[in-house]
Amino acid sequence: MQGNQIALPMFGKVKVVLHRPIPGGFKIKTASVTKKADGYYLTLSLEDPTVPEIKPDFNPDKITGIDVGLKEFLTTSDGETVSIPQHYRKAQKRLRVLQKRVSRRKKGSNRRQKAVKQLGKQHKKVADKRKDFHFNTANHLLSKYDVIAHEDLNVKGLARTRLATSVLDAGWSSFLLILTNKAVNAGLLVVPVSAHNTSQDCSTCGEKVPKKLHIRWHECPHCGCSLDRDHNAAINIRSRAEGHPVLKAQRLLSNSRIGCEARALSVLR
Ligand SMILES: [Zn+2]
Numbered sequence: 001m002q003g004n005q006i007a008l009p010m011f012g013k014v015k016v017v018l019h020r021p022i023p024g025g026f027k028i029k030t031a032s033v034t035k036k037a038d039g040y041y042l043t044l045s046l047e048d049p050t051v052p053e054i055k056p057d058f059n060p061d062k063i064t065g066i067d068v069g070l071k072e073f074l075t076t077s078d079g080e081t082v083s084i085p086q087h088y089r090k091a092q093k094r095l096r097v098l099q100k101r102v103s104r105r106k107k108g109s110n111r112r113q114k115a116v117k118q119l120g121k122q123h124k125k126v127a128d129k130r131k132d133f134h135f136n137t138a139n140h141l142l143s144k145y146d147v148i149a150h151e152d153l154n155v156k157g158l159a160r161t162r163l164a165t166s167v168l169d170a171g172w173s174s175f176l177l178i179l180t181n182k183a184v185n186a187g188l189l190v191v192p193v194s195a196h197n198t199s200q201d202c203s204t205c206g207e208k209v210p211k212k213l214h215i216r217w218h219e220c221p222h223c224g225c226s227l228d229r230d231h232n233a234a235i236n237i238r239s240r241a242e243g244h245p246v247l248k249a250q251r252l253l254s255n256s257r258i259g260c261e262a263r264a265l266s267v268l269r
Helices: 086-104 110-144 162-169 172-185 229-242 245-268
Strands: 004-008 012-016 027-036 039-047 063-068 074-076 147-151 189-193 217-219 226-228
Touching: 004 027, 063 110, 063 229, 074 229, 086 110, 110 172, 147 172, 147 229, 172 189, 189 229, 189 245, 217 229, 226 229
Parallel strands: 063 147, 147 189
Antiparallel strands: 004 012, 027 039, 063 074, 217 226
């Protein structure tokens, strides 16, 4: 690629050997020249003007906690539930049927080959449906809240529980990845909190109210709090995030900003 020219404000036109083409639509932000044994090297850093610069400026009080459930995909601390769509469940059921079909058929047979092909197609279908559902759910939550707290599910021991199966089936971890990426791009916050006893502790008085997995209702004998089990857990998750250092800092920041605005107003008056 001998003979390329690049116009740089600080150098004027410079003849260069391009090692990589410069993608269209980008602005050259900085250029630096280094001298190496075999000549001069020009390093450019590019800026994509279509990507907005993110300044985190969220309202720390627009916060919710989300709990992953066995029955529902998630429950928020406001008591809203998001279910796994029927069409996704159906597609997953069909996937299991096709998996069995493959394992039943004789290795190397044409019929098995055909079943393998069907299985591959169904895998793709399930993955697409799941991704759609995850994107829609993430968008929905981030349009309502600035801060979303969830249980940190990177815990040993979870793998053996019944909840783990439901978490895996619904692709909880890939949902959290999508949610976190979307939040970061919008300058919002997703906070993992400790999952310890979120469903056992009472969200009103803090007393421990032990209950087995099949008990769907939280009934506190200490304070009389009566709530859906997952709703109670979601409130605990939100409470745990409220002490998060980033949220505290943001709260201080927004308080001091309000303070400044109030001062400015009184000066104007
Ligand atoms: Zn209580």
